Amino acid sequence: MLIFERGVTGRNATAQAPLVKAEVTSIPAELMRKSKAKLPEVSELQVVRHYTNLSRKNFSIDTQFYPLGSCTMKYNPRGAHKVASLPGFLSRHPLAPESHSQGYLTCVYELQEILKEVTGMAGVSLSPMAGAQGEFAGVAMIKAYHDKRGDHERCEIIVPIAAHGTNPATAVMCGYKVKEIPVLNDGDVDVEALKEAVGPQTAGIMMTNPSTCGVFERQIEVIAKVVHDAGGLLYYDGANLNAILGKVRPGDMGFDVLHMNLHKTFATPHGGGGPGSGPVAVGERLLPYLPTPIAGIEDAGGEPDYCWLGQEALPDSIGRLSAFMGNAGIILRAYIYALFLGRDGMHRVSEFSTLNANYMAKKLSDAGFDLAYDDRRATHEFIITMSKQAKELGVTAMDFAKRLLDYGYHAPTTYFPLLVPECLLIEPTETESIDELDGFVEAMTQILKEAESSADLVKGAPYSQPVKRLDDVKAARELDVAYKA
């Protein structure tokens, strides 16, 4: 029920409204509202109950295990939130002069430095507002680089078939054609196909490593050489950075540019539709093209003086991506999270995220589930395929996913990557205890038993949620997303 539908004409909640109405004279008459705004007419208690009940329907990392593959749903430390919410940060106006923003600028500058070191790159801009914008910025820089060199024939971006859907979308948004290349049965890119695909038309390649198959791309150095020899650049999609944090650096693998999702790898809230933060990091070649503004240091001797570097300092920049400079709250949380962890802590993130994934993969395999890449070691996530269950029992990956909700677990990612049929992509993250991992495996084992003895029970799930099984087909065919009063 929408809050508008709870209203009764004339009802209101004014207990918290100011007693004295402010006199507003500065708004021109033609901009003044003629009719009353259509607001929900509800009492204060109705508002409180409405939103409290809505929030109780949330399935979140704060309430349940959330092994959504490729999303890194890790715990968000309350301490990082607390520090980022200090009044000095909260009350700073984004247009405040640099002299009044030295604290915030210091955090931004130091986070840039930390991310440079973690990724092995030469420069970082924190301004992209989310992963998709970071990808766009990254490929726009590749284009700016080729354009600056007068290399206008490069019109193609190569994308392995296991890529995130955003990769080809980004390439097209930047004006490129997409060239898909296959992935071998062991999850690695088909290097022979890559060698045939590259040429003077190649602007670059977009890759995720570890890939969406949940395995590390073992040929990455060969791939980097093939693409560089052809004159192209390498783009690293940071979606799976959690698996290698502090251990392996994209810069050392040969990548020229990457984006990171601070709102996943660096433990800031994710999954609620934002806000996000998708910084880009670049090697030497792409430094001039970084999006602005970037935090810099003014060389005045003595105490460092932090400043914003804009278009004047970086005349070849691809420009601004937002009104201000990224999402300040997410940037601060990421900075504090990085400081909490320190160098050793970052190592532990990747060690435990991969340990947890491999532990679960082994246990699920022992429980009778098929691993999609059973001869490979998993990274921070892994794929099981339900082809056998779909064929023999008529119970699909989606049915398992829906039934998991009844057991109190968020479903893993379903039907992605597309090249593995009937798959679940499972990412436990480093922040879960062994009890939680065991509990999930136990639930999956129970559901498998149910599927064998009473398939309809599984196919009708969920039963315990605010909404029952949704009609995906009807929803897609008769799309209706607008509220009509």
Added chain:
Amino acid sequence: MSNIPAELKYLSSHEWVRVEHDGTATVGITYNAQDLLGDVVFVELPEVGSELNAGEEAGVVESVKAASDIFSPVSGEVLEINENLEESPDFVNSDPYNEGWFYKVKLADESDLDDLLDAEAYAAACEAEDH
């Protein structure tokens, strides 16, 4: 794998083509393709009058699970598209070889057909993909 008409030609990427009596060719996706995709919710078709080359992308088919490119099995000018699919994309699921057809082309080169799979070879390709 139960439904692979013998009179059609196929691509291993699951498109079928039927040569009609007037020399035009009709294109769609196979029973196996719609089965893999699940319920189809949207089909993007080429423009009437556009020229397609064999092997080139001709459109997109979207299901609740995935979006897949459609590749043209033959070269030629698009004469007609199945406008019913806009309202009823479910025809692709219920009747992939008849009501669920995608588009018709004027065959530019009949020898394109020689490069395609017959029913037996397509069945073998599906079998191989399954394992």
